[in-house]
Amino acid sequence: MSLLLSSRKWKDLSLLFPICLFLGIFFLIPLVILLIKSVTVPSFGLGNFYELLATSTYIKILGNTFLVATLVTVFAVLLGFPLAWCITLFPKGWGRFLLNVVLLSMWTSLLARTYSWLVLLQSSGVLNKILMGIGLIDQPLELVHNLSGVIIGMTYIMIPFVVLPLQASMSTIDPMVLQAASICGASARSVFFKIFIPLCKPGIFSGALMVFVMSLGYYVTPALLGGVSNMMLPEFIVQQIQNFLNWGVASASASILIAVTLVIFYIYLKVQSDSPTSSNKGS
Numbered sequence: 001m002s003l004l005l006s007s008r009k010w011k012d013l014s015l016l017f018p019i020c021l022f023l024g025i026f027f028l029i030p031l032v033i034l035l036i037k038s039v040t041v042p043s044f045g046l047g048n049f050y051e052l053l054a055t056s057t058y059i060k061i062l063g064n065t066f067l068v069a070t071l072v073t074v075f076a077v078l079l080g081f082p083l084a085w086c087i088t089l090f091p092k093g094w095g096r097f098l099l100n101v102v103l104l105s106m107w108t109s110l111l112a113r114t115y116s117w118l119v120l121l122q123s124s125g126v127l128n129k130i131l132m133g134i135g136l137i138d139q140p141l142e143l144v145h146n147l148s149g150v151i152i153g154m155t156y157i158m159i160p161f162v163v164l165p166l167q168a169s170m171s172t173i174d175p176m177v178l179q180a181a182s183i184c185g186a187s188a189r190s191v192f193f194k195i196f197i198p199l200c201k202p203g204i205f206s207g208a209l210m211v212f213v214m215s216l217g218y219y220v221t222p223a224l225l226g227g228v229s230n231m232m233l234p235e236f237i238v239q240q241i242q243n244f245l246n247w248g249v250a251s252a253s254a255s256i257l258i259a260v261t262l263v264i265f266y267i268y269l270k271v272q273s274d275s276p277t278s279s280n281k282g283s
Helices: 002-014 017-040 047-053 056-089 092-107 110-121 126-133 147-171 175-183 188-216 220-225 233-242 247-274 276-282
Strands: none
Touching: 017 047, 017 247, 047 056, 047 247, 056 092, 056 147, 056 188, 056 233, 056 247, 092 147, 110 126, 110 147, 110 220, 147 188, 147 220, 175 188, 188 247, 220 233, 233 247
């Protein structure tokens, strides 16, 4: 019997071999090569990391990267939450229509969406013309080639990645639970903040993590809507390779970004495993 169970276990594990081989070739091996280059080019050691962390310019770029990722995550959650709520509460036809609009925005070319924001936000763009037409401003606002343009463009692009996991979490909430709380005397504010929000936490955490990690490594939108003074880490890596062929510094920068991403993902898993919701599910 034990031999039968053992052979079945190995047979089940063998089914994972193709995907493990794929991940090994296209994910793990490039990561290992990247790490090796970061400590061997141009010379062996941690000189590339010392050079980066001792340079004020790199520290500023690293700070810009985390600032933009944090702000984009906050705005994406704040804007995506009511949208996901509307998709959940609306009748099935209207909810499906809104969900399709969200999906359509994801399927549209990233470059086209970014250039659209460039047209809308520039000094002679539609937004500035409307604000000047209604008398709110006298001169065009500088909304592109700075931090504002990057945050606006990236928030729009990231909203669907918050809406989808949030809507999935909200759709599993039993409305009778909220009604029961109201019947027991809880105010609408208490029902929302003490019952509804905690039940939405898995979707909020998943969406926020996805947006933050993706924002750390985003390149196209910051490159088109941002400026030199607001350069982010992916732009810095591309610049080091294209302009200076400095593979050592670029690899070290990418390694730091990967390390930070792994730490954030570990914290997320730790928070999720320690949360009351996951404990209740386990019990």
